[in-house]
Amino acid sequence: MINSTSLSGKKILVAVTGSIAAVKAPILVSRLIKAGAEVKCVITQSATNLVSPLSLSTLSRNKCYQDKDQWADSQTKPLHIALAEWAELIIVAPLSATSLSKFTSGSADGLLASILLASQSQIVMAAAMNTSMWENQSVKKNWNYVKTIDQVITLEPSAGLLACDRVGNGKMVNLDIIEMASESAFIFHAENKFLTKDLKDIRFLISAGPTVEALDAARQLTNRSSGKMGVLIAQAAKLRGAEVDLVHGPVSVQQDLLEGLNTYPVRSSNEMGAKIDDLQPSAQVIVMAAAVSDFKNNSPSEKKISKEFFLKSVFDDLEMTSDLIKNQTKKKLENQIFLGFAAETGSDNEIIEKGEKKRVSKGCDLLMANPIDRAGQGFDENFNSGFLLGPKKMVKNLSFSTKLAISHQLLDEIRNLK
Template sequence: MPNSISKVLIGVGGGIAAYKVCELVSSLFKTGVEVRVILTNSAQAFITPLTLATLSRHQAYTDDMFWQPTHSRPLHIELGEWADLLVIAPLTANTLAKLTYGMADNLLTNTVLASTCPVLLAPAMNTDMWEQLAVQRNWQQLLTDSRYHGMSTASGLLACDRVGAGRMAEPPEILTYIQSLLHTGGKRDLAGKRVLISAGGTREYLDPVRFIGNPSTGKMGLALAQAALHRGANVTLVHGPASWNVPLGVQAIPVVNAEEMQQVMGEYFTSADIIVMSAAVADVKPRDYSTEKLPKRSLPQSLPLESVPDIVSQLAKLKQPHQQLIGFAAQSGDIITPALEKLQHKKLDAIVANPIDKTDSGFGSDNNQAVFLDKQGRHREIPPCSKLQMAHHLFDFVSNGKN
């Protein structure tokens, strides 16, 4: 992420989802981002300028200020030049149509045309409105402009009591996309690429309630999927048991044990361009499985074990020259030596060595730190940062290391 303070301009359209923008503005401010807000006239029927001014710690802008300028320079020019990123949430069918055809009849649309920064769009509308041929045509046409980054709509119960597509993405998901765009500047260096990611821990069951596992939550793999998606990739995420929500736009395939993960990864491997094995796959499993819960008195005093498939080694044998296979090595103590051994022995293109014995890092944490190593001998140390930042640093590293 940039060292300087990032500046995000949020345009609020006229829809019931406008109330969600309060959480987004508050969250952005808490992360140290400078936030400014423009409300359309319709948006003010759902939320007040005072509310957003209070949350952003700055005056909110309305059309009244645009048509009665008090600045030395036109307001839309100043705001367009100020912003590092422009977010429109909720994006209504009306504003979508205006943007598609380059119309500028209010402060928000004039500011969009007076800016050159990336624009993140979070549409929200009734299902029938969203699915109209004209709306979908406008949406697809607008996204052909590289400035615009579109978030998928979610399905569910809408304010009109209709159940279907058209729900605006939730504020945490919009916040994550904003953080990605502030890191990349809007570049889509993974556009057209298929990225296959494994995430989380596997569980090897002794009976229906007991298993051999590990503390992995899959948060690193989730961050990798988000980062790849935001950089334009087609993303497939194969994950063990997890408590988080799958990002809109990511194909997610849940699995439980190593054998299931091996099967799914094998199915999708051939068509993938970049494969990231961030999952914490079990090394062994109980030799015997009971279909019924074993009474405590029947538990074996010593547990016979057998090996599970070494997924990354098997994938490495199938790897084609155009593919990049990246592994993870979670270690305590010396993290470099075992990571280098794994990189070479398993014929990986790159590996992430990350410590599990550091504060606020590794399993279960929202943050991480690591050393990246690749087969060309490159070495890059990543200090403590969020797992989303770590994911972007990894894709930067991999992209820069391609021959």
């Protein structure tokens, strides 16, 4: 998920605790190293029964620290202090019930527990445990307390088949989500801030990806869109405490990136419009990032039409699809905020002018006008840029950056409007 510009040169401490999900830690370390990060590892005693410290040392190119190293006489500074000061970010993956309990109670029993108490950097905690343990009232109390700490980015376990053969909540979130949370932490770190739950109690409705309109049994109309921008906005909002409904067409992003979201897959513009109609009344923020097909066939054939008759039959029945953004803004409720998107070509001034016309005509509070004719950004790329247009002739230049960084900038502006 992450490209080399996101984490390159960053100092990350990966902490592994005693959950069966510890077997995924070497993969996480390898991915961070490939992304250009400098990685050190610390492992609890129980986790050494599940994953080898040697494998973590080999993959990280650094010593993997254990409890027995904490008071080694070779240290010129207490090890937990040295590691806490070295790390720009700490990732605890997996976080066991035991390590969670130690952290919430302020216990410094063990190397990792001491590091977490001494750290002033952001901490990503990805919980993983048996379903019954996760649902235990004491564990829930500890987890809910951790969620109130600005320093900590909490990643709740997902549902799935667990190592104990039980199906339920307790599975560690996938590594793409952990990496995205880490990248997000560094986006805020660049501004000397923590990523916090500043969007808590706000419900987002986000559309993403293309819609597809059938022409006959073999042919279809669509617009170019991977859906990545909308999906990343959704995940960024969730990291910041929002509840997110994502209505998406056939996106071409990793399915793991949809984890944790309330997803509603659709295919046609009519299906997308109907689902958005259902969800809009409960949303405070609506982000229309989908690339809705501009045209549809009123009555597509259930058979494949021969090439000789195809053009005539298509043009006879072709019509414009409904403007979903305009339809929704007409139903805007009090205090709802609408963010629209416009993919444009041309000079900066041309893009701003066309974007502002669309913002006004569609009734959006904000509109992101982004160029699609510039190398290395836009469709199918990890990067984007553009102009955020708003009330009182507001024009904010969102310079070339990762789509995740752009997502957080857009959320900042939405929060400011709220």
